[in-house]
Amino acid sequence: MIVEAKGIGVRRGGRDILRDVDFCVAPGEMIALIGPNGAGKSTLLRSLNGLVKLSDGTLALAGTPIAGMTRRQIARVAAYMPQQAGDTADCSVAECVMAGRLPHMSGTDGGDRRRVFETLERLGLLEFSERPLSHLSGGERQRVFLARALVQEPRLLLLDEPTSALDLRHQLDTFEHVAAIARAEAVAVVVAIHDLSLALRYADRVVMMSGGRLVADGAPAAVVTPDLIRDTYGVSASVGRVDGHTVVVPLRSMGNDRPAGE
Ligand SMILES: Nc1ncnc2c1ncn2[C@@H]1O[C@H](COP(=O)(O)OP(=O)(O)OP(=O)(O)O)[C@@H](O)[C@H]1O
Ligand SMILES: [Mg+2]
Numbered sequence: 001m002i003v004e005a006k007g008i009g010v011r012r013g014g015r016d017i018l019r020d021v022d023f024c025v026a027p028g029e030m031i032a033l034i035g036p037n038g039a040g041k042s043t044l045l046r047s048l049n050g051l052v053k054l055s056d057g058t059l060a061l062a063g064t065p066i067a068g069m070t071r072r073q074i075a076r077v078a079a080y081m082p083q084q085a086g087d088t089a090d091c092s093v094a095e096c097v098m099a100g101r102l103p104h105m106s107g108t109d110g111g112d113r114r115r116v117f118e119t120l121e122r123l124g125l126l127e128f129s130e131r132p133l134s135h136l137s138g139g140e141r142q143r144v145f146l147a148r149a150l151v152q153e154p155r156l157l158l159l160d161e162p163t164s165a166l167d168l169r170h171q172l173d174t175f176e177h178v179a180a181i182a183r184a185e186a187v188a189v190v191v192a193i194h195d196l197s198l199a200l201r202y203a204d205r206v207v208m209m210s211g212g213r214l215v216a217d218g219a220p221a222a223v224v225t226p227d228l229i230r231d232t233y234g235v236s237a238s239v240g241r242v243d244g245h246t247v248v249v250p251l252r253s254m255g256n257d258r259p260a261g262e
Contacts, residue, residue: 001063002027002077002156002188003048008057010043010212018043019212021057027155028186030179032199032220035209036233041192042083044209045158048190049080062155075103079154083161083192085145093136093144094120094129100148119147122177138165146174150181157181159191163198171195175202196224196237196248208232224248 003025010018018040025031033041046052047059050066059066061077079100091099094116101112120126123143128136133144142165149157157178163171179202182189193199199206199220206223208216210232216223224246229237234254240247 001025002061003190004058004060004063005048006058008047008059009055010040010047010052011055016055017212018047021214023207023214023217025156025188025190027188028182029205030182030189030203031191031205031207032203033190033192033207033209034194034196034199034224035215039209040212041209042160043212045080045160045190045192048156049078049158050074051080072103075152075154077154078156078158079149079152080158081145081149081160081162083164085141090132090134092130092132093125096133096144097147097151100151103152115151115153116147119151123147123150124173139167139170142166143170143174155187157187157189157191159189161192161194163193163195171198178202196229197245200224200246200248221246230254 001024003023005021005023008018008021009016021044023044033044035041043052047054050069050071061069061074066074097116097120098112101116105112117126117129120129123146125140125143125147128140133141136144142162146159146162149159159178163174166174175198178189178191181187203220205218206220207214208223208228215232216228224239226237226239229235229248236251236254238249238251240249
């Protein structure tokens with residue numbers, strides 16, 4: 001197992017924002033993490049990368065308890081793409097992506113630069129490589145942060161809403177690319193996402209969170225059902241087939257009659 005979390009919990013300001021989470025991830029698995037705002041998706045992803053201190057439970061990454069790992073050791077296993085990139089330093093695109101190589105760099109390896117430019121090319125970002133990050137559009141910048149996570153060549157890729165700023169084509173290209181890496185290199189992927197149709201299309205497994213807990217974990221079609229969507233999001237939805245794909249159409253918010261997350 002690349003991730004083995006048993007009974008993990010996170011407490012902040014006297015509140016349990018993650019509660020009793022059992023979560024295992026095998027190499028090559030692509031897992032979509034879904035659930036309403038505030039459900040705990042980002043907290044779980046950050047916990048898996050050692051960025052959040054656990055209040056309860058145990059967590060091992062690739063068989064090693066995370067509590068005893070250094071940042072560099074964690075970064076050689078797991079790459080994390082944050083929901084909101086806090087980078088304000090105005091580096092160039094190539095410099096920003098090069099930061100993803102830091103856990104591996106020996107100082108003499110010209111291969112790091114080659115990997116950065118290969119990844120930029122694959123994500124259609126080559127033309128931006130020398131531009132300052134601040135001169136990019138929101139979606140272009142989001143693709144740069146994905147590139148930075150990919151050049152880290154992790155065994156576990158933690159992506160927090162990686163397509164939230166992307167146009168339709170780049171949403172599909174991003175998921176196709178990540179799914180291909182998961183298959184070809186047995187990289188495990190955990191991706192938080194609000195687009196349930198994309199989750200159904202690309203995930204091997206869907207994990208639904210609500211109120212800091214896992215409320216469902218299983219095959220996409222077993223988790224993304226009208227009943228669970230109603231109970232978890234407070235929205236009535238239709239789940240149907242279009243052109244061979246299962247899609248979710250939200251029909252009506254139940255508003256205050258049925259608050260989401262309760
Ligand atoms: N440092 C903190 N201190 C106190 N509460 C926090 C802290 N960080 C997060 N929270 C709370 O924990 C809960 C879970 O937050 P989290 O960011 O994990 O949600 P999420 O599922 O990623 O939501 P979204 O879909 O909006 O990104 C929220 O209610 C949030 O307000
Ligand atoms: Mg989040």
